[in-house]
Each structure stands twice: as C-alpha cells, then as structure tokens.
Amino acid sequence: MEGNKRRSFRVLVAAWLLVCVPALAAQHPHLYTKWENYTRANGMPDDKVLCVTVDGQRVWAGTESGLVLIAEGKIQRVFTPQDGLAHRVVTGVAVDRRTGDVWIATFGGLSRYSGGVFQNFTNMTSGLVNDIVYAVAVQNEYVWAATTAGISRLNTRTGEWSIFSDRNAPMHEPWSYGIAVAEKKIYFAVWGGGVLEYDIAGGYWKPYTDPDEEMEIVLFRNQGLIHVIVSSVAFNPDTKMFWASTYFGLSGYDGRNWHNYLSTDSGLASDFINATQSRGDEVWACTDKGLSVLNYKTNAWVTYRPDAGTGRGEIIITGPGNKVSRLDSPDSLAHNYIVNMDFQGEDIWVATAKGLSHGTYETHKERKPHEHTENSR
C-alpha cells in the first residue's frame, strides 16, 4: 500500500515535471529541452564534430571531413580541401568581428576564408610553427594559432610571424590546445603545461600550473589549477574570470581565488572535459559524459545527455546540497561525448562525437530548477 502510494506520488511528480520542463527553462540555469541535430543523415560531411563557432546568424562547424556553414537552420555549404581549405580535419574556427574574415584551424595548417576564397598558411609556406593547429583566435590585427609545436602569432598588417614555445615562453610542453582572448590578456590552454597568460601590452607571460603536481590526485583543492593537462580555456567577459577545462576537473580563476570542481562532489558530469565556455554567472563543461553547466551564483548544476536506452534527453539537475533531480525531454543532444560548444543569443550549439546539436532556448515560462528535487545524493 505504502509502495503504491510512493509509486503514485512519483508518477505524479514525474508528470508534473514533464509538463513543467519548459517552465524551468528561463531561470538560471536555463534548461534546454528542444534540440535539433545535424548528422550525416541530414547533410553533415561527418558525424565527428570537433568545433563550433557562432558568427551572428551563421554557424561554422568543423568536422573530421570538412567545414560546415549553417544558416537559417540549414546546412548551406560544406567546404573541403577541394574548395581550397587547408585540410579536411577542422579543429577550430574564429571570426574576425571587424573584418568578417573567418580563420580556420585544421590539421593541415591555418586557413583564412574571406569573400568566398580560402588562403592557406602552413609550416612550409609561411611562418606557422606547425600544421597541426588545434585552435585559432583573433585579437585586433593579430591572429593566434595553438599548435602541437607551440603558439604562432601572425600580424596581419605586417605579415610578421612570431612563435611562442618552450624556447621563449614558460611552457613545460609546447602542445597548445586552446586560446581565449580577454581584454588585456590572452589565455592559452597547454596540454601538460597548464594555462599560460600573455599580457598584451607588456608582452610577458605568466604560467598557471597544478600546485600539487600530482597527475591524478587533487591534494590542494582550491589552491591552483586542478591539473596541467588543459584542453581548453575560456574567458568570461562579465565576471573577468578565466576557466580551464582539464582531463581531471574544471578550474576557474577570478584573479584572487581558484574555483575548482570535480564530478565526485558536484553536478559536473565527468572530470574528463574537452572544452569550456563561460558567460554571465554560468560556466559550461563539455565532458565525455554529457554537457554540464554551473550557475555559480546559485551553485546549481544541470547536465544534458541523451539516454542511450530511449534516445530521449536526460536532464540532471544538481542543486545546493547536491540535491539531484532527473528530468527527461523528448529531444536530446546528438551524443553524450561533447567536444565543444558556443552561444547564439540564448541558444547553444554543441559539437559532439556523433553530430552537431542546436539547443533552442524557450522563453515563455520560468521556474527555478532546483525547486523540483526528486532525491539527493
């Protein structure tokens, strides 16, 4: 009898939550329940999407088989080396907001797409330090490229190439994965080398590394970067914090204090994080077990991932005190292995191992997600 009551109560709660899912969407953190996926089935050249960059109304997605341009909800163009792209594997895209030119990091060098024409810069044809380019960023007239052999910087006005590596910068490893441009500084994610901060005016470097120097154990939780294997770095223009995704957790630095997160005691889906993004009070983590977002004002986490069994979406909300709610949604991300993401207004675009996902923000109803707790850890 008691069991039936409990079951009935759960059914009622579940039904109520299902009805209210859209209502949860507008408050912080948002809930995304409407997903549209782009895969080989509907025109992507490859399911493995390595990066996504929003360019106003346009979206650029890098795949293992070319660069994709999406606009008005449709795949408009797929660019391959036959079109002039430096290489089929596209790992990063940056748009120069001033000129409109698109810079593309590939496994065969750096491409610039401008006015419908590609121009390529490689180790052989230019001063680029290495052709395996993981990320690219634009800072005024400079284009920065993170490569396996260090960081290259092109002055687009003079044509001068500069190289920053373990020879002239405090890098333990030259293998650079990500770049984030801040107002006066640039941050670099270095695989095995932590985060490097470059002061634009002064031209000097400051490294951030793991203080406990342990590969997999976090001895000093908030005393520094969580781990030196940093896969990406993001700068939050609202809070002026930078965030670093590592393969062993998420780290944020506000200039005085570190804010580190592990999956063991937070709503972070996994410590293996491929990329991070941040704006407002939110930080997003692209993990191998889903897409997590933390509102660090409310300390509420939400993780999105597809349910492998049903194909529907699973939303895991972790509130203060680690109270966990689980919701489901009819749509879901293309895959739970998340590689990269970007914002388009309130919408998000997510690169996954099995396609590109577009999460639409629905604005009409608001409720705080952690009000609807189902259980707690």
Next chain:
Amino acid sequence: MSAARMPQRIRSGWSRLALSITGVLAVALGSPWLAAAPPQTRTARNLEPSYLTPVELKFSPDGARLYVVCEGSDALLAVDARARRVIGRVRVGHKPRDVAVSPDGKTLYVSNEWSDTVSEIDAASLKIRRTLQTGWGPIGLTTDRTGAILYVANSIGDDVSLIDLRRGVEIKRLAAWRSPHYVALSRDARRVYVSNLLPHLGPYDQPPVSELTVIDTAKQAVAARVLIPGVIELRHIAEAPGKPASYLLVPFLRPKNLNPLIQVAQGWFLTHGMAVVRLPAGAAFPETHPQVTQVLLDDLDSYYAGPNGAVFTPDGRYAFVTSSEANVVSVIDTTRLERFLRRKKDADLSNRLDSAAEFVVRRLRTGLNPAAVAVSPDGQSAFIANRLDDTLTVVNVRRLEVQSVLRLGGPKEISALRRGEQLFHDAHFCFQGQFACGTCHPDDHLDGVAWNLETPQLGRDRVANRTLRGIAETAPYKWNGHNPDIETQCGPRTAKFLFHSEGFDAGQLKDLVAFVKSIPLPPNRHLAADGQLTPAQERGKAVFFRKKCETCHPPATHYTAKYGTDVGSATKFDTAGLFDIPQLDRVYQTAPYLHNGEALTLEEIWTLYNLEDKHGVTSDMTKEQLNDLIEYLKTL
C-alpha cells in the same frame, strides 16, 4: 653635351662618391646595416625638372572643377573645367596617386603613396586641413555615400584602410590580395570595388588569376573576391550607369607567359582588354558568383597596350578606355558591346582579336602615357590625364573627337630621363605594338608572373619577372647574368628577342637606360624610421651573418655578389643551373622568388626548395630562426 643631359653626368659622379663613402663607412664600422642602406644618390631625379606627371583626375560634383593629381610634383591641381585653365595648386605628400571628392564637394582626399598618408584638403581654399595615416602605399580611394568613411587601397600592405573621417582615424583594415590599386564606389553605394594590380601567387607553370575585391559598405567587410583567370594588371573600375543589372568594366593585360616569347613575332602574345563583370542583382555574396566575360580591345594586327583608365558617359552610351602605352583612348559603344555579348553569350571571347571591331567606334590619339579618364557630369567632355607630357586631352563626346589639349604647366624642357621614361612606356617599338617595357614592369616594378623568355621551346627556361627598382648598381642582368649592363639588356637584345622590331636607336637607348637606372627604391615599410631593428629583426640579422648569407648577398652591393650561382633551384626544364644572385633590396615586394618564381613566399625558398642545402645550410635552422631571418630580410 646638352644641358638636358648634364644632370645625368652629375648624378653619376655623386652617385659613385656617395656609394663609396657609404661602403667605406660600412666597412670601417663593421655595420652591415649601414652598408646596406640604399644609396640616397638619385641625384639625376633630384636635379630633374619638376614635371607634373598627371595620373588621376576627378570632377567636382557640379562639374565646374577638375582636380588633377600630379605624381611627379607632389601636387594637386584645380582646373576650371569650363575655362580650361589651372586655377589652383596645393602641395600634398610624396608621390600622390589618386583623389576622392567628398559627396558635398567641399573636401578632397589625396593618397600619398610614399608617405603612407592621405591629405585632406578644403576644396574651396585648397588648403590642407589634416593628414590622415593609412596603410602602406595608399593609391585608390573613395568615400562612402555619406562621406563618413574613406576607403583607401594600400598597394604595399595588400589591404584596404577604412578611415573614420569624423575622427580622422583608421577603424579597420580589410585584406585585399596583391597590390590593390584602384577603388570605385558602386552607384548604389552598397559596394566598394578594389582592383588588384598583381595576380594571386600560384604555380609558376599555370596561367595567372587576378582578383577584383568587393567590399560590402554596410558590413564594412569583404563580400566577394571576383577571380578573373588568365589576366594580370587590373586597372581602373567603371560601372555602367542606370541599369538594375549593371556591369563593371575593368581593363587588364592578358599575357601568354607560358608560351615562348618568340611567338611575339606571330602576334597575339600580349593582348589587352577588359573584364565585363556582371554582378547578380541583390544576390548575397559570396554564395552567388558574378559573371565575368573577357573581351579584348586589340585589333587583329594592331594592339593597344597598357589598358588603364575607364569611364562611362553619364547616359551610359559610351565608355572610354585609355591605352597608356599606345597613346590612344578607345571609345566603346555600349549598346553594341551589350548586343555583341548577348550574341556571343556562350563563346569564349578572351582570346579573340576580332571582337573590338564590333564595339569600338573610335580610336583617338591622346598625349603621352594616358592614364585616368573622366567625363564631365553634363556628359559633354571627356578629360584624359596624359602622364608623361603634362597635358589633358579633351574629347568632345558628342562628336567623338579630340577637341583640345590642355597644358597643365610644368617644365617645357624635356630631359633625358623624361625621354627615357616616355620610351619606357611606348609600345610602338614592339611588333604590332604589343607591349612596352612598362607593360611587364608596371609602376617600374614587376608583373608577378614567370615568362618563357629564354628559349623557343615550350615549357623550358621559364623565369620570373624582376623588378627594375633600384637596379642601377646590380649588374649583371637577367637571371642567366648574360647581360653585363642595362644597355645590353635594353638594346639590341630587347629588339631581337622581345620586341621583334628594330628597337631603339643609340640616342633613345641612352635615354632609356638613364631612366631605368634612375628608378628609385620605395621607402622600406619594415624598417623603423630611425633604422632601429626589432628584436626579431636583430635575431634574424645574426642568423644572416652566422649562416654566411652575405657571401652571396653582400650588403655593400645591394646584397648581390653579382655573379651566377647554383642554389639547387634548377629543374629539369632549365637549360642552365647557374642563376644570377638577385639583389635583396625591398625583397618583401618581389614575390615570387627564385629564378622561375617557384617559391611563392620567402619561407618557401628554404622550406620547399633548399632540400640539398645549396641555398645556404639551412636544414638545421629552427622555425623560429627562419622567421627571424625573414623579418631581417624584409628590412633590406
């Protein structure tokens, strides 16, 4: 010796003395940089009469005034268009190249190519208001419709500066391609067109491809890059008026550089024409590409070298295209042209010499080296700037005949250098008038392509064109070093192997050589004004000397040891393996590199074409060292 030739003699003496002093100082101080300083001994030019050398002209909106840019005298002239006399003059920066008039006609903007500035001038008083900084080598310029933004093509920087005219500061720079020269605002003001003089860098054994860059004025971004295959030297841009599906005319040179030059004797080697670019109405670039048709302005047995200026009459009935090296302006009946293009819709017209007869209704003689052409707003007259005789040719548009010649002033005396420059730009010495020296050396520089000059065998011995700037002391000449002096280079050999004609007589040759020797080097944009090297340049300089680059590229002699050497650049298509060591002055402007133009960038010289370490032992260099070396080379 005539008075006109006196400066040449003086120049030679001072030149030698100055060079010697520079060299001695360099050796004494052990300073390669000092020795490398380009000798400032162009006294022949310095002592020259100050010719006006009008290159560009624009009307005021009311048609009352014509503004004429005088490249040779660093001046802008105001001409009363009705009275046809010069009424004002203002001194601007160094080597002015173009003028833009603000939409209200109250302000003029003059680009100063060698000062990297634009002079802003009050049109009423002809007083300079302020000087605006641009990118490197500003030439073509235009304001937008409101006069708020100035677009400036930077020929050395390969980009376009957008200058906020309210604040007088550059707000952004957009990438053009190679040596952007001329700029035009579309009639609907939605686009700015930029023509690139030099083609894209590409495989040396493939036809060149040139680019017309299209800028969206609303987004202030490059909207499209219109590629025009098989041509080089895109010049002025004219837009047909008054039609929804409008089109552009852009003069070009169409070289057959992959064929042996001996074919000049059969004609049809260098042809001259214009691209007809139809822009899709309202279409979004770059998803929809414009339609480009190439038509030639030449006749079957007579060529019109140096197509340059282009303009439509206000009613769109005629278009005028100047041929700078034929001293002709061709008048095109646009109705006939459009009818012809419709009729030949599917035909490839780019190589046909029988097209011009269909739409060219007049060939009018101009003065020497006609450059820009402008039509008065009332459509009555066309004015042509004759660069090398300081005149304007005035054409009566109704009658299609030359009405008068307006002398702008300037020295009446014609110096040896001036005569030499006129010869340099005169295609009459070539068989059927196919080309002049200046055809392949635009702006006294290079055309960016490789030519099959040396042998009559197809595909063999291709050599990249070389600059003529600052070459006076870099003998021997040609890639094979066979010409010990410029007299040999420009004399009978040119007549026999290039022009296939009688060539220049002794007096003409002397003047031509004097001119070629006087061609100066432009300012070096990579070197700070005080000569101080950046840290990267300093490191590169150390690499240069540590690697013994100065053995073959000694600073005291313009970085050429003046002999031939084998740097491993010869291919199976080359007869010889020894090639002249090129001078390195302003080397950043002389791509492509190596004798055949195979290396498209300085990096490629060592990354792709020095696999046997014959071009210096460089295989042990790090990428950082190579980058530094290149930064240093750019300072030379």
